[in-house]
Amino acid sequence: MSIISKFAKALATAAALVIAGGTAWAADTITVGGKNFTEQLVIAEITKQLLESKGYTVDKKDGMGTKIVRAALENGEVDVYWEYTGTSLITFNKIKDRLSPEDTYNKVKELDGEKGLVWLAPSKANNTYAYVVRGDNPKTDKLQTLSDLAAAYNAGTAIVMGTTAEFPKRPDGLLGLQETYGFEAGRENVRPMDLGLAYNALANGDLDTIAAQATDGQIAALKLRLLKDDKGFFPNYALTPVVRKEVLDAHPDLKETLEAVSTKLDDATMQRLNSEVDVDKKTIETVAAGYLKSIGM
Structure with missing residues (x-):
């Protein structure tokens, strides 16, 4: 083999390594979405810090409107964000039937699953x-x-x-x-x-x-x-992590990681975290870090 051929082969090998390395880096980058109010800003930051502690590179895109962040999830611009079961049921899937909290979750999990979106374990935080x-x-x-x-x-x-x-x-x-x-x-x-x-x-x-x-x-x-919703108009809005299926297939550990948080959240916890930001004027980053520390993560 000539010197030129050897040099060309070496360049090709180096290029392949760079491409492979770049692909691996991209595969370990997770884009976390979020809406534009306190609870969503807090949960997006909690998710960012949690995933970074697991070795992921995280690109956080919060502050979006409901329809915008959902569209971003569907088209692959966002990999995961926390949605509310009632929002998906009514706003995105146009279901007008009044369902129990469990049936609401099961219905959106089924319908969104057909769109390549996976609903993980819901929290007990009902932000209705x-x-x-x-x-x-x-x-x-x-x-x-x-x-x-x-x-x-x-x-x-x-x-x-x-x-x-x-x-x-x-x-x-x-x-x-x-x-x-x-x-x-x-x-x-x-x-x-x-x-x-x-x-x-x-x-x-x-x-x-x-x-x-x-x-x-x-x-x-x-x-x-x-004021009591005496006609039961507002559905259950369980705060739940939703992940694109192809991302979850590539990183199955995301399920256990995110559910370690979702299964611990309830109304009192979210009220406290929201209050720390809105009433006590702590930063989003400080509140998120404090919460993760409090649950040993």
């Missing part, structure tokens, strides 16, 4: 929607249920409602709620905004109620009252 009111407000002091809230709107009471930007447009949000309870809040009474700002606005009297999330840390901190 919940309307909250403050004390000492004549417009809401007598309200105990969502039927009471609907009756107040129908009687012409101008109850100003704070919501996320998505909630008024969601079938599992204000659209479906108004249909089920038979009322219209009126555009002039709905204020889409960041939930953190909404809690401040409720506390200082600029809002009368918030379409909140049941695991929000400010609910207990501000001593707010939850």
Whole structure:
């Protein structure tokens, strides 16, 4: 073999090694997605730190809207994010039947499985929607249920409602709620905004109620009252890690790793973590690290 041939062979071998090394590096990179509110920012950071401790390189892409992060998961731009069972049931799979928490999980696991998405073990953290009111407000002091809230709107009471930007447009949000309870809040009474700002606005009297999330840390901190969903409109929203099947097939250890967290989370834990960020003003990174340390991970 000539010197030139040997040199060409050596270059080819080196190139193959570089390509193989690059492929291996890419295979060990996991893209973690997340939505744009406190609980999702916390759980995305927990996932990032956890996977990094297991040797993965993690690209975190949080702060996305619900439909955007779901589309990113389906098209491969995101490998894993934590979704809520009720959101997948109604928003993505268009199921309007009222199902038990277990049936909700099984249904979305089945339907999303057909799309190459794997739902791992769900947590006990149920971040369902919940309307909250403050004390000492004549417009809401007598309200105990969502039927009471609907009756107040129908009687012409101008109850100003704070919501996320998505909630008024969601079938599992204000659209479906108004249909089920038979009322219209009126555009002039709905204020889409960041939930953190909404809690401040409720506390200082600029809002009368918030379409909140049941695991929000400010609910207990501000001593707010939850209105009972007496017609059972809102489904179960179990916070659950969802992974692309091809990623899980390549890294089966992800199942055990992520479920070590999901099986430990409950409402009280998520309320505490959310409160540490929103009330105690700790950083997302500090809260995530503290939680992982507390569970020995």
